[in-house]
Amino acid sequence: MADRMQGMSGNIIREILKLTKKPDIISFAGGLPSPDSFPVEELRQIAGDIFAGDPGFLQYGTTEGLPELRESLAAWVAEVGIDAHSDQVLILTGSQQGIDLACKALLNPGDTVIVERPTYLAAIQIFKMYGANIVAVPGDERGMDLEALAEAAAAHRAKMVYIISNFQNPSGITWSLEKRQQLAALADELGFIIVEDDPYGRLRYSGSSEPAVSGLNRLKRSLYLGSFSKVVSPGLRIGYAVGPAPLIRAMVIGKQGTDVHSSNLSQRIVLELMRRGILARHIPKICAQYGMKRDVMLSALAEHLPAQVSWTKPAGGLFIWVTLPQKYSVTKLLERAVEEKVAFIPGIPFFLDGSGDNCMRLNFSNASPEQIRTGIARIAKVIAEADK
Amino acid sequence: MADRMQGMSGNIIREILKLTKKPDIISFAGGLPSPDSFPVEELRQIAGDIFAGDPGFLQYGTTEGLPELRESLAAWVAEVGIDAHSDQVLILTGSQQGIDLACKALLNPGDTVIVERPTYLAAIQIFKMYGANIVAVPGDERGMDLEALAEAAAAHRAKMVYIISNFQNPSGITWSLEKRQQLAALADELGFIIVEDDPYGRLRYSGSSEPAVSGLNRLKRSLYLGSFSKVVSPGLRIGYAVGPAPLIRAMVIGKQGTDVHSSNLSQRIVLELMRRGILARHIPKICAQYGMKRDVMLSALAEHLPAQVSWTKPAGGLFIWVTLPQKYSVTKLLERAVEEKVAFIPGIPFFLDGSGDNCMRLNFSNASPEQIRTGIARIAKVIAEADK
Numbered sequence: 211m212a213d214r215m216q217g218m219s220g221n222i223i224r225e226i227l228k229l230t231k232k233p234d235i236i237s238f239a240g241g242l243p244s245p246d247s248f249p250v251e252e253l254r255q256i257a258g259d260i261f262a263g264d265p266g267f268l269q270y271g272t273t274e275g276l277p278e279l280r281e282s283l284a285a286w287v288a289e290v291g292i293d294a295h296s297d298q299v300l301i302l303t304g305s306q307q308g309i310d311l312a313c314k315a316l317l318n319p320g321d322t323v324i325v326e327r328p329t330y331l332a333a334i335q336i337f338k339m340y341g342a343n344i345v346a347v348p349g350d351e352r353g354m355d356l357e358a359l360a361e362a363a364a365a366h367r368a369k370m371v372y373i374i375s376n377f378q379n380p381s382g383i384t385w386s387l388e389k390r391q392q393l394a395a396l397a398d399e400l401g402f403i404i405v406e407d408d409p410y411g412r413l414r415y416s417g418s419s420e421p422a423v424s425g426l427n428r429l430k431r432s433l434y435l436g437s438f439s440k441v442v443s444p445g446l447r448i449g450y451a452v453g454p455a456p457l458i459r460a461m462v463i464g465k466q467g468t469d470v471h472s473s474n475l476s477q478r479i480v481l482e483l484m485r486r487g488i489l490a491r492h493i494p495k496i497c498a499q500y501g502m503k504r505d506v507m508l509s510a511l512a513e514h515l516p517a518q519v520s521w522t523k524p525a526g527g528l529f530i531w532v533t534l535p536q537k538y539s540v541t542k543l544l545e546r547a548v549e550e551k552v553a554f555i556p557g558i559p560f561f562l563d564g565s566g567d568n569c570m571r572l573n574f575s576n577a578s579p580e581q582i583r584t585g586i587a588r589i590a591k592v593i594a595e596a597d598k
Numbered sequence: 599m600a601d602r603m604q605g606m607s608g609n610i611i612r613e614i615l616k617l618t619k620k621p622d623i624i625s626f627a628g629g630l631p632s633p634d635s636f637p638v639e640e641l642r643q644i645a646g647d648i649f650a651g652d653p654g655f656l657q658y659g660t661t662e663g664l665p666e667l668r669e670s671l672a673a674w675v676a677e678v679g680i681d682a683h684s685d686q687v688l689i690l691t692g693s694q695q696g697i698d699l700a701c702k703a704l705l706n707p708g709d710t711v712i713v714e715r716p717t718y719l720a721a722i723q724i725f726k727m728y729g730a731n732i733v734a735v736p737g738d739e740r741g742m743d744l745e746a747l748a749e750a751a752a753a754h755r756a757k758m759v760y761i762i763s764n765f766q767n768p769s770g771i772t773w774s775l776e777k778r779q780q781l782a783a784l785a786d787e788l789g790f791i792i793v794e795d796d797p798y799g800r801l802r803y804s805g806s807s808e809p810a811v812s813g814l815n816r817l818k819r820s821l822y823l824g825s826f827s828k829v830v831s832p833g834l835r836i837g838y839a840v841g842p843a844p845l846i847r848a849m850v851i852g853k854q855g856t857d858v859h860s861s862n863l864s865q866r867i868v869l870e871l872m873r874r875g876i877l878a879r880h881i882p883k884i885c886a887q888y889g890m891k892r893d894v895m896l897s898a899l900a901e902h903l904p905a906q907v908s909w910t911k912p913a914g915g916l917f918i919w920v921t922l923p924q925k926y927s928v929t930k931l932l933e934r935a936v937e938e939k940v941a942f943i944p945g946i947p948f949f950l951d952g953s954g955d956n957c958m959r960l961n962f963s964n965a966s967p968e969q970i971r972t973g974i975a976r977i978a979k980v981i982a983e984a985d986k
Binding site: 270 | 851
């Protein structure tokens, strides 16, 4: 499944990843939910009920989205500390559309967008498409280096700061409360907009949740993006944006020109999952499953990988970020790994400057525990061989 | 239902049209299919079968779209004279997304896009959003004035010519075979890309179909956009683009950044409608219904409107275009019309230069025959009063 990796079009990684579609390859490459995580029976029941009811969903809807779903989402984001009216909610076809529409609404070519280093590769592609000047600011396991951010934001008069606040893609790190508060204050002080992408926030397996940066900023200069792709199903294509009313209105105009509105059928399905309490019951089940898989992968990494290799221990999400000594090229390792029937994403596309080739992103949600153990052993073998 | 009229944000028409959501208003304003035109029972059956089968559709899909649906569509467009491989088909969330992605792939700010005069108002909004220089070329009931087009295309080195070849929105006109052939040749000669939007082409109620301009051009410098919004359901959000492989690839990259892929569930539903022959049986039913409504509206116009008013007699589609003498302001008439509980779209937003206020677009697909007769009588009354 090519999924969200396709942004790296034309490069060698894409070609290699085509091979990962073969059924006998263990792939840690995608960002895919586990195929047995979907609430199929509940979805079947809901779809039947929707088609047996008012067929109004087959007609055009409003660009903003189904009013009842917007209301449900205003309540849903209150759980992460965001106080929003349903008018401030826009239904999207995924949180990624929110990045695109925010750019459409806010950016002119040459405007500066600050991102985490490393960051989500498809976000980089979007910012490039809008002609942005992209500046990557490094950080640690608690979030971005905010002194460096303040300096870069002031120097470039940054328009936007894009972050993934929970279980970041690719690094797996989560912003600390202190850094969240500081970033929320910096936005007001320096005049940039925070685009807080949070597709994984509900998938926490240990520790306790921190409030959304956008909530700490009281949605004054912040946009919160959420998704049902990781907690229900990516195939339905439903996400949402919550932000200041003028920004949401500008994004609505952008969305009108793009796709008029998100699928009413998918919106109705998600609404019913929320109304019937299925979503609230479903998420802990996924968390139990993915948390176990994360632990299996962390154990396998500790068991098999050599001492000079390090990796993040994410409290949730889908990804572990592995750092090898600088002498390794993970892109080269990938070629050998695919021969050994295991795949992952090399670090380069998550950076802007060609660095990161000593890093790899491992997804732990899609493979089975047995596959995880086997796959990590294979990666260890490939690394060991590269040492010779 | 605000639907695709929302591009006129902020202006008086939008405010007036909000009133048309009231249930006792007869609205000829939208471009909505008839609510009783949806194949609800067939869709219910299909949805049940999809959820009872392989749940793979709940996972991420490829940006290009479901392979089986791309194949079905390659065969589907052969019926309008387009010879395409399934690799040249991109599944969209509606034909409108094709306009947006074509702009993303092809336009730089300042590039010239030539459109029909009048043309689809949301297309104007999209071209503006990409900073295009938009040039409107008038025509007659057989299509654009191609001498004027050739002159404008050469003078501005036009990148793109946007047309609606069948039952144009708003005018209802259909391009003649001769004009289609000439335009197809001009694209090769002058180097522009034809974006042929054809959401209504299958809704023909009289006369015989002409081949798509994109087929006549052999997809060399042309992009064909189709939709299931008018023949199945707009709420599912499925359309498609067919074009030269390099342009389709560029649009795929644009779509990756926007919404990753279209809803798999909606794609599967459309695929099954095609596979089971339901679509082929359904379209003649809609055509019978809408053709009857068109005739009712044409009769009512002939019965009620004064002699100095003229209108188009479309062979299909959803719209009749009414032209009043220059002394009338249809925007002003609309205010009075809404008081009389009837609504339509004034001509201005379909033009670039503020003209067209003596014109109105009437939709005949959404209202019942009885409502059509009553509504046209009310419009006649409002026009008569304005004469006093």
